[in-house]
Amino acid sequence: MTGYVPGEQPRGDSIIKLNTNENPYLPSPRVLAALRKATNGSLRLYPEPSSDTLRSAAAEVYGVLPENIIAGNGSDEILSMLLRSFVGPGDRVAFPVPTYSLYDTLIEIQDGVRAAVDYPSDFSLPESLAAQNAALTFLCNPNAPSGTLVGLQGVEQLARRVAGILVVDEAYVDFAGSEGASSLPLIRRLPNLVVLRSFSKSFSLAGMRIGLGFAPEELISGMMKVKDSYNVNRLSMVAATAALQDIPWMTRNVRRIQRSRGKLTAGLKRLGYHVYPSHANFVLAQMKGANLKGVYEALKRKNILVRYFEAPGLEDCLRISVGAPQEMKALMNELEAIGRTPPP
Numbered sequence: 001m002t003g004y005v006p007g008e009q010p011r012g013d014s015i016i017k018l019n020t021n022e023n024p025y026l027p028s029p030r031v032l033a034a035l036r037k038a039t040n041g042s043l044r045l046y047p048e049p050s051s052d053t054l055r056s057a058a059a060e061v062y063g064v065l066p067e068n069i070i071a072g073n074g075s076d077e078i079l080s081m082l083l084r085s086f087v088g089p090g091d092r093v094a095f096p097v098p099t100y101s102l103y104d105t106l107i108e109i110q111d112g113v114r115a116a117v118d119y120p121s122d123f124s125l126p127e128s129l130a131a132q133n134a135a136l137t138f139l140c141n142p143n144a145p146s147g148t149l150v151g152l153q154g155v156e157q158l159a160r161r162v163a164g165i166l167v168v169d170e171a172y173v174d175f176a177g178s179e180g181a182s183s184l185p186l187i188r189r190l191p192n193l194v195v196l197r198s199f200s201k202s203f204s205l206a207g208m209r210i211g212l213g214f215a216p217e218e219l220i221s222g223m224m225k226v227k228d229s230y231n232v233n234r235l236s237m238v239a240a241t242a243a244l245q246d247i248p249w250m251t252r253n254v255r256r257i258q259r260s261r262g263k264l265t266a267g268l269k270r271l272g273y274h275v276y277p278s279h280a281n282f283v284l285a286q287m288k289g290a291n292l293k294g295v296y297e298a299l300k301r302k303n304i305l306v307r308y309f310e311a312p313g314l315e316d317c318l319r320i321s322v323g324a325p326q327e328m329k330a331l332m333n334e335l336e337a338i339g340r341t342p343p344p
C-alpha cells in the first residue's frame with residue numbers, strides 16, 4: 001500500500017479511499033490559482049484574526065451579515081468552540097444516535113452530560129429529543145452515518161422546543177436532493193440556532209481545514225471569545241474565499257456525485273443490501289442481521305477502504321463514500337465477488 005505521499009495527487013495511488021467522505025473531484029482551478037498567488041512572502045505575517053475577508057465573501061453568498069458568521073479550522077473546530085462557549089461541567093448535551101462520533105468526544109472533554117436519544121429505524125426526528133433539557137442539542141442534517149435528512153419544518157419545531165441552543169451540523173447539506181434543505185435562513189428568526197458548514201466535502205477542500213458557523217450575532221460574539229487568536233491560516237482563508245467565488249464548480253461536482261450515488265444505491269440493492277435514502281456523499285448499506293466486518297476486511301485486502309462501525313446496531317452496516325465512477329465500479333466488482341464466495 002502506498003498511503004499518503006506529500007505533493008502527490010492523493011487519488012493517484014492504489015488505494016480506493018471510501019471511508020472518510022472526501023470528494024473525489026478536484027477543487028476549483030480558481031482555488032488552486034489563488035493559492036499559488038498567495039504562496040509568497042506574505043506568509044511571514046499572521047492571518048486576519050477574525051477571518052474578515054472570508055466572512056464578507058460568505059455573507060454575500062449565503063445572504064447574511066458577516067456578524068452572523070464565524071470561521072474555523074474545519075467545522076470540527078467550531079463544534080469544539082460551541083462546547084467551550086455553552087457547555088460547562090454537568091450541563092446536558094442532547095443528540096439523536098447513531099450520529100457523528102465527535103460530539104461524544106467533545107462532551108467528555110467538557111465534562112458535560114451525554115443525553116443521547118435513539119433514532120427510530122427510519123431515522124426520523126425522535127419525539128423525545130426536544131425534552132432533554134439540554135444546554136446544547138446537536139442535529140447532524142443530513143445525518144452521518146445514515147445520510148438521511150430531517151425537513152426544515154422539523155428543524156424549526158425542534159429549535160422552538162429545546163431548552164438551549166440547537167446546532168444543525170450541515171457538513172453534507174450541499175449533497176441533499178432538494179433545494180432549500182438548509183436551515184441557514186432560519187437563523188434570522190430563531191435566536192437559539194447555529195448552522196455549521198464545511199468546505200471539506202462539497203468544495204473538495206478537506207486538506208485545507210475550513211468550516212463556517214452561522215448564527216444570530218449574539219451567539220457568534222460568544223463564540224468569538226473562546227476562539228484562538230489566529231485560528232484559520234492565511235492559505236485556508238484564501239482557498240475558501242476563492243471557492244465561494246466558483247459555486248458552479250462545486251454544484252457541478254455535487255451533481256456528478258448525486259448521479260454516482262444513485263447508481264451505487266441501485267447496485268447495492270441488486271446485491272441484496274438495504275440502502276438508506278442518502279442526501280449526502282455517502283450511503284449506509286445494511287445487510288439486516290449480518291455482521292459485515294468480514295466484508296469490510298475483504299474489501300480492505302483489495303485496497304478498498306470503507307467504514308465499518310464496531311458499534312451496537314451498526315455491525316450489519318457499511319458506510320461507503322461516493323467516489324469517482326471507476327472507483328465505484330471497482331467496489332461493485334469486489335462486492336459481487338465477495339457475494340459469490342461462501343463465508344469461511
Ligand SMILES: Cc1ncc(COP(=O)(O)O)c(C=O)c1O
Nearest residue numbers: 074075076100144171198200211
Ligand atoms: C457530520 C460531520 N460534521 C463535521 C465534520 C467535520 O468536518 P470538517 O472537515 O469541516 O472539520 C464531519 C467530517 O467528516 C462530519 O462528518
